[in-house]
Amino acid sequence: MLSTPALVLAMMLFGLGLIGLLSRRNVLYMLLSLEIMLNAAALAFIAGGARWGQVDGEIMFLFILTLAAAEVSVALGIVLQLSYRFRTLDADAFCEMKG
């Protein structure tokens, strides 16, 4: 079975991305981690599609690709604004909206 190693890889990638997201303080690195997580999910879809011989998995992969592109474009805009206003990329510095 080809799908099991692919799923294990996807799980590892997702875990790495999550750890990166939670441990990194730089917003850019957090975005990178997020991309890794997205790709992990996409890989899981591909594996599933291959396992059942269905085209749905590949379609979902295309969707995720599009989503990732859209997300990055918005996120980079926000990152630019943040660095312009706060003169830093430290995520913990942007905590003015606390309850």
Place this chain on the structure above:
Amino acid sequence: MLSLLWLIPALPLAGFLLLALCGGRLTRPQIAWVGCGSVGTAAVTTALVATDFFRVFPERESYQQTLWNWIDTSGMTVGISWYLDALSLLMVAVITGIGFLIHLYSAEYMADDDGYARFFAYMNLFVSAMLTLVLADNLLLLYLGWEGVGLCSYLLIGFWYREPEYGAAAQKAFIVTRIGDTAFAVGLFILFTQFKSLSIQQVQSLATESWPVGSDLAIIVAVLFLIGAVGKSAQLPLQVWLPDAMAGPTPVSALIHAATMVTAGVYLIARMHHLFALAPLVQEVIAVLGLATLLLAATSALVQHDIKRVLAYSTMSQIGYMFLALGVGAWSAALFHFLTHSCFKALLFLAAGSVIHSLHHEQDIFKMGGLRRHLPWTFWTFLIGAAAMSGVPLVTSGFYSKDWILWSVWSSPISHRWIWFGALFGAMLTGLYSFRLIFRVFLGEVRTQPTGESGLAMRVPLVVLAFLALTVGFLEMPHTLGNVTVFSQYLSHALPTTEVLPGIDESSEVREQLAVTVAALLGIGLAALLFLPGSMVASRWTDQSTDHSSMTLVQAGWGFDRLYDRLFVRPWFSLTRHSGDMLDRGYEWLAVCVESCHGWMSHTQTGHVRWYAATIAVGTLMLLGLFAL
């Protein structure tokens, strides 16, 4: 033609919608055309339906029409469905016919009012709600009309809402009738839980099958329905709203008293007569309540200063007669008195409105007088109305209906002699207070200068109603006088026939009729003696004011307002003012709880993105764990 039945309540409703949605854009003549036209076409439709009804059902059974299912859940199906039989056809004919005449009259009476469109919109809705009430096939639809009537009476009594006391009168009418409505609703719930149906016919046949006469449930439901009827029909002990309801414009009073609202209670009891037949005890209560109300209202009417309040108390008294008739099982007699009463009471109110109109809204009868020459049309029609109400023998309709009721009370197996004597005394009082009005308002010297007779739109309804007040009585005449039984035959399929004590013969009927005649004439004679300007007693009475303490008690309707104020209103107000804190504590504690929880929870809102990401991850893991389990 019978299939046009649904149009009868729909037309006034359409008129209401039109006037309510774009009444501001219409000119006054257009508003009057829409307002009168919708009710007028409903009356024409009624005539068409009636002719077809008589042709298709020579035995006058019943016709049902279901438009659609209103509520359809498991175990309960309520349709928008109409039920036409002799009883509802009679009610519909009176509501649309008299209603149309009142609308026509209002077109001129309200001509100078700012809320012209609003007035006609409410009036149309009122008529539509009442038609829904009487045509309903099931109790829920009937209840819809019942509440609609209550709402419209509130809106119309408080029509001149800039006066705070008028608003208070409207609220009083709404709240007092609400007490009755609540009881009615509870009765409805009981019937539904027992029979799983709300159809009037089905419920009643099931009740007759499964409940023995005098069983507890039958009595409870009958009492609850009676409380509802008493509230709407302004009978003891819920009668206090009606005199104050005079705050509304005069055509509204005419509509409330003659065609809609107060007759709803009479209709409800007549419609549910199978149910009331299962509770003879409650029927006796109805008779006694009717007698008490008619005497109480008649004595109060004697000492009122306001022309409209006299008429309001007279309505209470006449409805009391109807309740009395219902109580002794004289169903057709009650409905016959309803028919004649709606003719002469609408006439009296409209004529009184004409007087008030020409005197610049003066309503105190002690400031009126000598209007006979200035308002000849109003005088003669008012005289006919008053004669019909006091039951002047042979020529007026009121005589035949009242005589029928009194004869039924005399001959009924479930009545007592003292009830008959009370009702006879009431008939005497009726003559007294009706002709007190005539003598005070139309005879004697002129105290306020009138502006002159009103126009055609106000005179035509007066003349038509006067004609009806004289002639509808000939539909049913006792067998000592011509023996016409058109009316009782007409209702014979819808209502049970009146039982007569065995051994009552014709000679006692003649004696009974003589007594009724003498009572009515005695009342009128007494009125002439006491109130006719120029008579000895009258000149002595005018010097004395009617400000004795006993007089003021009677004037205030035997002090029921004050009693209820002491018993219910003030204790309630004091309760809300003082010990409301006990209840508040609980709610305050709840508020404190919620506030501290909020403070505690808001600490999780740190503003750190990574913290949020972590909580999302943990939350997702927990959810997945739940699913995995």
